[in-house]
Amino acid sequence: MEDNKDYSYFEGGGTLWSIMDTAIDAIVIIDNRGLIQVVNKAVNDMFGYSKEELLYKNLSVLMPSPDKERHDGYIDNYKRTSKPQIIGKGREVSARHKNGKIFPVRLAVSEVTIKDQVFFTGILHDLTAQKNAEDELLRLAHRLEDEVHKRTEELSEVVNRLLKVNKKYQDEIAERIEIENVLKQKEEALKSLLDKEKQINQMKSRFVSMASHEFRTPLATVLSSASLIERYERTDQHPKRQRHVQKIKSAVNNLTNILNDFLSLGKLEEGNIASKPEEIQVEKLCKDIFEDMEGLLKLGQKMDYSIDTTIHSFVSDPRFLSNGIMNMLSNAIKYSDTGKTIGLYVSDEDGYLKFEVRDEGIGIPKEEQEQIFTRFFRAQNATNIQGTGLGLHIVKRYTDLLGGKVDFISEYGKGSSFFIYVPIDKS
Numbered sequence: 001m002e003d004n005k006d007y008s009y010f011e012g013g014g015t016l017w018s019i020m021d022t023a024i025d026a027i028v029i030i031d032n033r034g035l036i037q038v039v040n041k042a043v044n045d046m047f048g049y050s051k052e053e054l055l056y057k058n059l060s061v062l063m064p065s066p067d068k069e070r071h072d073g074y075i076d077n078y079k080r081t082s083k084p085q086i087i088g089k090g091r092e093v094s095a096r097h098k099n100g101k102i103f104p105v106r107l108a109v110s111e112v113t114i115k116d117q118v119f120f121t122g123i124l125h126d127l128t129a130q131k132n133a134e135d136e137l138l139r140l141a142h143r144l145e146d147e148v149h150k151r152t153e154e155l156s157e158v159v160n161r162l163l164k165v166n167k168k169y170q171d172e173i174a175e176r177i178e179i180e181n182v183l184k185q186k187e188e189a190l191k192s193l194l195d196k197e198k199q200i201n202q203m204k205s206r207f208v209s210m211a212s213h214e215f216r217t218p219l220a221t222v223l224s225s226a227s228l229i230e231r232y233e234r235t236d237q238h239p240k241r242q243r244h245v246q247k248i249k250s251a252v253n254n255l256t257n258i259l260n261d262f263l264s265l266g267k268l269e270e271g272n273i274a275s276k277p278e279e280i281q282v283e284k285l286c287k288d289i290f291e292d293m294e295g296l297l298k299l300g301q302k303m304d305y306s307i308d309t310t311i312h313s314f315v316s317d318p319r320f321l322s323n324g325i326m327n328m329l330s331n332a333i334k335y336s337d338t339g340k341t342i343g344l345y346v347s348d349e350d351g352y353l354k355f356e357v358r359d360e361g362i363g364i365p366k367e368e369q370e371q372i373f374t375r376f377f378r379a380q381n382a383t384n385i386q387g388t389g390l391g392l393h394i395v396k397r398y399t400d401l402l403g404g405k406v407d408f409i410s411e412y413g414k415g416s417s418f419f420i421y422v423p424i425d426k427s
Contacts, residue, residue, distance in 0.1 A: 004275065007401075015350070018372045019149050020038075020040040021040050021041045022041075023040055023042055023050070024042065024125075025042060025123050025124060025125045026040065026042040026045075026046045026047070026061065026123070026124040026125075026126075026354050027039070027042065027043065027044040027121065027122070027123055027124075028043055028121070028122045028124070029039045029117070029119055029121050029122075030059050030061075030119065030120050030122070031116070031117065031119055031120075032075065032118040032119070032120075033075070034055065034058050034059050034060070034075050035056050035058060035059075035156050036054050036056060036057055036058075036059055037056075037119065038053055039051055039054050039055070043124075044096075045095055046097075046105075046124065046126055046215070047062055047095070047096075047099050047112045048097050049061075053065070053098075055226075059258055061096075062093060062095055062096060063094075063095065063096055064094050064095070064096040064102045065091070067094070067100075068096070068137065073193045076168055082335065085169035086111065088121070089107050089108070089109075090106060090107065090108040091107060092104060092105070092106055092107070092127065092419065093105060094225075095124065097232075103126065103127075103128050104126075104127040104128065104131050105124045105125060105126055105127055105396065106124065106125040106127055106349045107122060107123070107124055107125045109121070109122050109123075110120070110221055112305065113307075115131070118275075133312070135375065141198075144194075145227055148190070148194055151190065152190075152404050155183070155186070155187065158183075159183060160178070162179055162180075162183075162361070171236045178297060185315045209394065214341070225345055229241050229245065268397045272350070273285050273401075274401075275316075275317040275320060275401050275402060276317050276319070277315050277316055277317055278316075278317070279313055279314075279315055280312070280313060280314055280315070280318050280321070281312065281313050282307060282309065282311060282312055282313065282346060282362070283307060283312070284355070285318065285321070285322065286305055286307060286344060286346060288322075288328070289322060289325055289326055289344070290303060290305055290344065292326065293326060293333070293342075294393075296330065296333055297333060297342070298333065298337075299338045299339075300338040300339035300340075301333065301338060301339065301340055301341070301342060302341055302342070302345070303341070303342050303343070304341055304342070305344035305345060305346075306345050307345075307346045307347075308345070308346065308347045309346055309347050309348040311348050311353055311424055312349070314353060314422070314424050314425055315425045316402055316404060316422050316423075316425065320398040320399070320401060320402055321355075321398075321402065321420070321422060323394070323395070323398055324355075324395040324399055324406075324420050325344070325355055325357065325420065326394075327391045327392070327394065327395050327410045328357040328395065328418045328420070329344065330344060330391070331357075331361035331391060331392070331418075332357055332416075332418075333337060333360075334385060334386075334387070335359065335360075335361035335382065335385065335416075336360055336361035336362075337360075337361070340341070340359065340360040340361065341360060342357075342358070342359055343356070343357070343358040343359070344357055344358075344411070345358065348424060349421070351423065352404065352405075352421040352422060352423060352424060353421070353423075353424050354418050354419055354420070354421050355420045355421075355422070355424045356417055356418070357417065357419075358416075358417045359415050359416055359417075360382050360415040361415050361416065362382065362412075362413065363381075363410045363412040363413050363414050363415055364381075364408075364410040364412065364415055364416060365379055365380060365381060365412050366412065368380065369408075369410060372408070373391055373392050373393055373395075373396045373406070374393065375388065375390060375393045376388070376389040376393075377389050377393075381412075392406075392418075398418055399421075399422075402422055402423070403422075404421050404422040404423060404425050406418070406419065406421070407419045407421070
């Protein structure tokens with residue numbers, strides 16, 4: 001190592017190095033002089049340098065101007081004032097490839113002291129694909145705006161011609177007023193269509209961002225497990241094959257749930273879905289749901305359910321109701337640890353049949369509870385758990401179609417109870 005400093009704790013291999021080298025994002029560790037001490041394989045792939053080309057070089061080699069020239073000043077300023085500018089925070093910056101290409105990255109920096117030596121760890125995520133997707137969406141938005149502008153000009157020409165005709169034929173004032181009203185309605189309809197197109201573009205942007213994260217993990221699991229299955233050819237390796245088959249099934253099930261959420265949301269947004277009421281047997285409904293969800297339980301989890309009502313049957317849409325209850329049960333299982341109990345309890349209350357799903361999971365932070373039914377919303381303590389942020393939004397939309405209501409109570413770190421209230425209709 002340079003300057004006779006003891007950095008031997010960075011030498012060697014082991015589990016930590018294996019984890020770092022297989023990480024998707026680039027990881028760089030520098031000392032308090034800005035010299036690179038450790039890089040993982042993703043750094044080599046992202047920047048085009050070999051490990052040997054980067055070790056003990058100044059970190060500025062990975063930066064474009066003007067950050068390249070200012071980097072040492074940033075470190076000196078931090079050592080002098082102890083006031084962090086980016087440490088402990090994530091932000092978007094520009095990075096420089098070995099071939100000179102500048103590209104965007106997401107940078108998170110943390111500080112650690114080892115044997116009285118201060119080091120900084122940077123984790124970088126390549127944003128090139130995301131930026132390209134955003135640029136494509138922006139181009140589509142501009143095309144849409146141009147088309148709307150063109151249509152508006154055409155509409156304006158029509159209005160001008162009509163005004164000239166009205167001036168020539170004053171005796172047709174009544175007809176002119178009627179035409180103007182029609183044109184106003186068309187203009188409002190056009191504005192409504194534009195608003196809807198903008199909402200769709202926003203949904204597309206959120207979908208691209210979410211899909212890049214939510215689809216990657218299950219797809220990687222399928223690919224990894226499929227590759228491993230090929231290695232287990234002997235009969236005595238059947239349990240290992242079966243375990244990876246189960247992982248593939250679970251990953252595919254996760255992808256199916258994500259796609260189902262988007263299909264359901266699409267139908268709801270387009271208004272292409274309607275309630276189809278029929279008679280529902282309370283006990284059979286709960287038993288069927290219980291059996292369907294039991295196979296999704298984590299190791300050691302168990303389900304409990306009880307029916308405390310004199311209502312044996314009622315009229316509603318079984319698809320909407322089952323979807324809502326199963327969605328809440330799926331959340332309860334997903335956000336609860338192993339060994340916890342998931343409960344489904346039915347009772348009647350003030351003319352409603354109440355379905356309660358209770359868990360002992362992570363709970364919802366109080367300051368975020370008002371947004372829990374908002375489309376795409378996910379609480380901060382759930383961002384590391386797979387999900388689309390659409391489930392509870394869809395549950396509420398379905399419940400509204402049934403003429404019912406949804407509610408919940410939750411305590412952060414202790415669990416939640418979600419309620420679906422369905423009107424009791426025996427006719």
